[in-house]
Amino acid sequence: MLKVSEITIEYLRNPVGLDGRPWFGWILCSDKNNVNQEAYRLEIARDEDFETIVYESGWVKSRESIHVEAAGFCPSSCKKYFVRVQVYDGEEESSFSEPAFFVTAVLEQEQWKAKFITAEGSEDKDSSGSTYLRKEIEVSGEVQEAYACTTALGLYHFYINGHKVGLDEMAPGWTSYKKHLCYQTYEVTDLLKQGANALGAMVGAGWYKGKMGFLHLRNNYGDQASFLMQMVIRYRDGREETFFTEESWLGHQAPVIFSEIYDGEIYDAGLEIEDWNCPGHCADGWKGVQTVEFPKSALTAQAGSKVKVIETLEARSIFQTPQGDRVIDFGQNLTGWVRFKVRGRTGEEVRLKCFETLDSSGNVYSANLRSAKEEIRYICRGEGEEIYQPHFTFQGFRYVHVLDWPGELKEEDVAACVLHSDMEETGEFSCSHPLVNQLHSNIKWSMKGNFLDIPTDCPQRDERMGWTGDAQIFCRTSCYLMNTYTFFRKWLKDVAADQTPEGGVPHVVPDIISGREKDDWLLSQGTHSAAAWADVAVINPWTLYLMYGDKAILEEQYDSMKQWIGFMRTHARDHIWNYKLQFGDWVALDAEEGSYFGATPNDLTCTAYYAYSTGLFVKIALILQREEDAKEYEALYGEIVKKFQSTFFECDGSMTAMTQTAHILALHFNLVPEAYRRKTAEQLVKLLEKEGGHLVTGFVGTPYFLHALSGNGYADKAYELLLKEDFPSWLYQVKRGATTIWEHWDGLKPDGTMWSPDMNSFNHYAYGAVGEWLYRSVLGIETDEVFSGYRHIIISPQTGDALAYAKGSYKSALGLIRVSWEKTQTPGERRLAFTVPVNAAVKIRLEKGAVPSETDGLAFRLEDGYMTAESGSGSFEIFYRK
Template sequence: MTTPRCADLRVEYLTEPIGIGAAHPRFSWTVDHASAGRELEVADASGRLWHHVVSTGASAAPVEYAGPPLRSNAAYRWRVRSLTADGPTPWAEATFTTALLHESDWSASWVRPVQQPALVERWSIVDWIRGAGPEASLEDRLRPVQLLRQSFRVSPGLVRARLHATAHGSYSAWANGERVGDEVLAPGFDSYEHRVSVQVYDVTAQLRAGENVLGVALADGWWAGRIGLTGSSAQFGDTTEAIWQLHLDYANGRSEIVVSGADVRSAIGSWVYAELFIGEKVDRRCEPPGWRVAGFDDSAWTPVEIAGADAGTLVPFSGEPIRRVGELPAISVRETADGAIVDFGQVIAGRVRLRVRDTVPGQEITIEHTETLDAAGDWFDNIAGINKEQTDVLVAAGGDEEWEPEFTFHGFRYARVRGLIDVLVPADIAAVVISSDLDQTGGFTCSDARLTRLHDNVVWSQRANFLSIPTDCPQRERAGWTGDAQVFAAAASNNARVLPFLGRWLDNVRADQRDDGRVTITSPYSPFDAEAAAAAEGIGSIVAAAGWSDAIAFVPWTLYERYGDTRVLRDNYDAVLRWIDYQRLQARAELPNGLVAEELSPERLAAQRLLFNTGTHFGDWLTPSTMEGRPLHEAIGIAPSLTGELVAPMFQAQTLTLAARMAEVLGRGEESGALAVEAAQVRGAFAAEYVDESGRLSVELQGPYVIALAFGMIPGDRVDAAVAELVRLIHERGDRLDTGFLSVPYLLDVLWDAGHRDLARTLLWQDAAPSWLYEVDRGATTIWESWDAIGPDGGVRAVSLNHYAFGCVDDWLYRRVAGIQPAAPGFRSVAIAPDLASGLAHARAHVGTPAGRLAVEWWLDADGATVTVTVPYGVDAVLEVDGGTIPLPAETSTHILQLDRAVVRA
């Protein structure tokens, strides 16, 4: 018999993290035994700081530190044990260190290399539609990467060294020629006006007594580079700069700080240019040999400018950094007259690592990237737009070389390599997958290969687009669209531990919230974004929108439901109320255009003053029937025009409901009651204005019906009629979905809960466009932006093949098909209710709950169904069967279901 123990010890959801920035970090762990309580201690070198004991009750929710204030740049250890009926378990121990927690901890200066400012390029959505763009060459428009070098001395007896660093731009660092850390594209994407994340690195092993060198390469990154749909540059600034502090601790108790300052020198190295979207060009002949190590003569380098000592926007990085998370070999290499086309078999976000042999000095090798080939298998650029070249260039120094770009990434499955002298050998090329390095906690497989592939496609889209922030696509825009994250958060939480990642993004969303309460449609939101919206009309003018801005309520609530952590509610609750205030003000101040000229009754006017139903919104974006047979620039405005007025008050009502639930959880009972009352009033006003006596809405599209039913907008006596209308609309489309961004997440559940389970299954299994399996049948390896991105004849459209939003169906696979249904926040309670009539013979899934791994596997045979469930300790679980439920024990149990009875098999 094994000894009971605590395991998987985490601080802020990370294992033994370096550089925690939370003043009150959260501690979490799992147990493999029944626990009645817990005991936790936190200590530093001087002894115990905090002792926490709960002798009754057990919970997997994280425990917040409540001891004396933590010190900056300090090391801590902590331990935890369970209190059981047989006595306490053995202690389980772990460590963590803190970041620089206060602005006053900074004594370094921002250092700015002498540089030509970035060329400020301003493009609009209209320019993008018309195909306009720059005429000058890349070399004339783009800038080289700046090299920074600082020499410093280390005394004997060094026991600990921590480097705290960040930049306006993207940076990589080396200590004595050895790479610092394993992350890429630091510091990541933030709303830099308000916050710039600081990384912390342990460099103890890289330093030595005597002279040492810190080298930094500094590129434009998201700060000054060409980003977003329009590819406009310098959206946050036009010059790059960096700041760092190196804290040295010695065995005798002495400490030193090495800071960025006037002793830093700069030069231009081998990067001719480096752009996140366009790509980078490296001339290996220009690399200053040995610049990263001691002994290099930097007397010809230029002193940096001191850009100030302001640390007001610096915040410790939270969550997981961007890393190389995988590598894909070439599955085929085909030589063509225009170069070697390489297929890596999977659409990813990343770049190519290439090994070349026997090059001659000055030989220029280019690598282009695309997500698909055309119907004939020829090269096809599926991403069109300004500054979207996705091309990297290596100018060889001569001989054998290996190269992977440093300051760019691309969305691709295929690469075309030009400029080689010899035939490309598959072993000499690989695709490097980059992503924020989230723990992958879930999985789904089943007896149908297509459905398994659908799930895999969702995971790959999530991996590609959870890159520093939750983006819409990894090639054309890479923007933090709030609507995309809102609809996908639940599905994402099954596949990975997303709370730290989405929590950091929500920090940016709150930072970007406008003074009047508007929550921006993208975050990070740059000064250029605000300027562009102010100058535009129609969709381009949108700053806040229904379903997008409501992410400020929907995402935190989803995270609370899946993790049971109340901090995410506390952090965002006030921002939710500010967004609600904006909706209220707009409702009172404006009427929809169609009612402005009407003389409204006092009752109708009062109802209208409750409804947030004015302004420009995206509506049920990309509703399929509104896109068919029309040019993209014409089609994208139809669904917003048709559905925006209905969608806005529906999301208003649901946000009020979520705010009421948040308030209740946070102990604000009076506020909760008032918000709930207001939500009911909005629903009543909506029904009076938009739902007729036969349950019909004013817009005959599937999406508004789905949202209305999901959010309780239809009066109870008219729900059945509204469901019937939805079913009719689905049948009229040939049993195909016609739902857009905001309604797709709710489509199958609305049908299921209304008793139309077979129709929900039909939509899941549908293989005619638009449908999920249509994409799979056409070889999709990710989720597409457009359902018909590749036509039945193989014809390819110039659209993104990597958007996760419609992958929200993955949550259905976990909850309905596999049957893992959370019934209380943080999976404290769960129902296992597999869909044994799904058309599958077998399904298997697992998720990572706060208490540990929860898994279910079921399969059918001639005698019935066999269901095996693994339940972690701390989770109350039942297996739902016809006629009742079976309580499930912790650990693994197997159940044979025969007709109307269930038998437990050990």
């Protein structure tokens, strides 16, 4: 039976708030093998029963089921559409799928009537409090549909008739503001009623005007927290009415009297105004609002990947430390906040301070938060049970220090709300080694903790910025773990928006550090264009193309990529690229004592990335049929590689820099002269053995270490490195009780002391980039560059001798790819089982020297020294010996 099981719109399920003509994808199911779509039929309607069809494709002969456009379809603003699909596989027609839907946002800039409004004045410039905004409207008939588009300069909650609209938190997120500001779209039909209705918002400082960045400056983007809303109502009698923020709204102080990203929140429940967001409220004491100028051209609809409370954890225990402090343990390092219920007298306080870890004596350790307070204060109203969770802040924590609590505190009184961007989980992995399974869990939790609207470096101390290097090295891993397409697509707009006129890419995006007077020891040397960091402009769009098969992201980011290559080209000297401040192999263990900078020369790391990004750009230009660019930059790429090889290799094939990272980059970026590849790999192994089998790499070398080994005949060494349990290693952290990835290999040292508190996050996903190797090499799930998006899958697990089994899956845009392998009772024999989704093809490549014995009908042949077979969709089980 052939069936369309799931429809996505721009890789999202039922998105609300698209600002253009969408594209579609679908997942097919069949009980047969080798099934391919031959044709499809797509319909779009204004109703779920498809009585009012606005687009019909007819039967289209095509195998495409990932990025299908509805040519000629012209959607209207703020409307809901339903879509369904039928397919034909050459033998059988499916029935129409269950309908999916999407809602459009404001599609034309001139349709905006709303103004940004604020209840703050110039005297509130340094305020971190909050304000209420309200307006009553009259709904003059039976509502057929209604949609509201909302955003803020700051953070906001939007209400209709006393009900919070949507589940989003920390909206509208952090962007480059005047260059790029997201707005959210909500279907609000069911919240409205005939007659009087109240619209309300509570607005806070957030990233817009709050204290942010290394220098702790305020008002980085503006000094008045403001709100914007535009709502269209369509009545059943055919009328349409638009309501929007303007000068007639009213404002008032709200009970969040302090809220900052770093420092937490103070909420005075005694300042609550009953029914302030309900119709009929007496607005005595409310004041008029001001309008705030802001370019509407910066507004961009956000249809998905918005921040929400994704899950809730119960307290694991409440205990007293040796120093006598009362502490709540949630058992997992996470990002979010504490939700609690309390009974207290009027004016009594709850005071909670969040932190990550205990010291070696079991006491509260908060020095690594630096100046961030991470403190919640709640002042009781004094009327029975009160329930509270923060509004405009978040914390990174496992533990909570209870400074004040009225009455008895019980475990059921508190819960940890896990907060991150809403992304579908797509990857699963497990194996016979429990510490590796915990490592995989730690990687996923660090991703959850740092994918909060932007890819932050850490969620707890006074930083929490979008470091481009971290996002670059972790991108492929994150795409296996979750559907990050929308998340990165949004953030990459800011990468482009914040580039310098010359094409340089800031160290952090949104760029909160450039253009400031700096006494910071690091950033005074330069705030943009560091190799491996700035290369996010090219590597991340390329990674999204590989994982999702989407050329649109390459088109959108093409100018940004080209400008970045141009920047490097301008500042290179005879094709050796280096520029101002370079982080190099950041926090590598081969650094000099007291230094963060690894031993690999910057000329080498910078030029390696210059070559790598330029080579990727050539591929991208060819994919987009930009032949002139492809020709020009292919010549440039050849010159860079030639210069790299002549500069960083001796005549005998030895590298000039005897560091692990130098050899890793040369191997993984294919910069080694072919005649010296084997020698370079052998030297990397020698450098590894010189350190007792341990890595001494930092941010640049670590992500590719296992790939450089396993890709050059040393899969056994890669496994040995992965499974090291003593310092420094991934599993050292696991054995020390980590539930997330640490910033430093020795954040918690073997003797129980801490790394320097100035930079010691225990939730820092960068070294979690090893997760990519678990999927691409241990499970062997890979995509073909030519047929990206896993249209053509390569399954090639490297089983090694260290594990008894491994199993996992990746949900691609075409459907679920499953792989499992295990050692059987027969010495040297492996059982390999895998599932290929409908409309995909697969090449199975066994390990070198493997001899298949049972092939489930697959025809294996010898190809480049490996036994390979090809197939279409279905589930297969084979046995081989190695």
